[in-house]
Amino acid sequence: MFFLGIVSAKAQNEAYAEPVEHKIEDTTFVNLKDYSKDFVYDMKYATEDNFLKAKVYDCAECFLRLKTVKALVEANKDFMKKGYKIKLYDCYRPLSIQKKMWEIVSNPEYVADPKKGSIHNRGGAVDISIVDANGKEVDMGTAFDFFGPEAGHNYTKLSKQILANRKFLKKIMIQNGFNSFDSEWWHYNLKTGLKDTVSNQKWNCE
Numbered sequence: 621m622f623f624l625g626i627v628s629a630k631a632q633n634e635a636y637a638e639p640v641e642h643k644i645e646d647t648t649f650v651n652l653k654d655y656s657k658d659f660v661y662d663m664k665y666a667t668e669d670n671f672l673k674a675k676v677y678d679c680a681e682c683f684l685r686l687k688t689v690k691a692l693v694e695a696n697k698d699f700m701k702k703g704y705k706i707k708l709y710d711c712y713r714p715l716s717i718q719k720k721m722w723e724i725v726s727n728p729e730y731v732a733d734p735k736k737g738s739i740h741n742r743g744g745a746v747d748i749s750i751v752d753a754n755g756k757e758v759d760m761g762t763a764f765d766f767f768g769p770e771a772g773h774n775y776t777k778l779s780k781q782i783l784a785n786r787k788f789l790k791k792i793m794i795q796n797g798f799n800s801f802d803s804e805w806w807h808y809n810l811k812t813g814l815k816d817t818v819s820n821q822k823w824n825c826e
């Protein structure tokens with residue numbers, strides 16, 4: 621299996637008889653739900669409600685590299701202090717799915733060319749919004765995966781409230797080590813995740 625969970629093992633040598641916790645590398649892929657229960661899941665690619673019009677994930681799990689998970693959990697704590705929670709649309713994305721997306725939308729403003737690979741394929745990007753205390757999605761002006769200028773951070777012909785909502789999302793994410801992406805209000809990638817390798821492993825569904 622590709623994605624290893626937390627493992628502990630007893631040292632073989634009697635001189636080290638104490639149980640030893642294996643330290644998980646920051647670049648290991650982990651399941652977000654094992655680190656926090658405070659996220660709302662709306663994994664669009666595990667349904668047919670997406671621009672591919674196809675269910676391309678077998679189950680709605682959010683896998684990311686551990687360092688991405690750590691930063692995301694911290695960002696969520698900041699949102700929770702203000703009465704909001706992160707809602708997830710997409711996390712790690714196998715390269716094969718990236719290829720399918722590129723076939724439909726071959727425009728690098730909206731979908732990364734699979735030859736280069738998206739930060740999603742590297743386990744360092746998330747597509748998110750926020751929900752309020754009642755679980756209601758905050759108005760960001762467009763739906764997730766709306767491929768048009770209205771989805772961009774530089775588009776200002778929106779209500780003051782919507783602009784403030786986008787700004788709030790961006791501010792907290794940037795404070796927690798993420799970069800925004802100009803043409804998609806929902807996309808954030810970990811600044812330190814850009815150089816990690818592209819992966820094409822699918823996760824196990826239990």
Ligand SMILES: [Zn+2]
Pocket residue numbers: 740745746747806807808
């Ligand atoms: Zn994205």
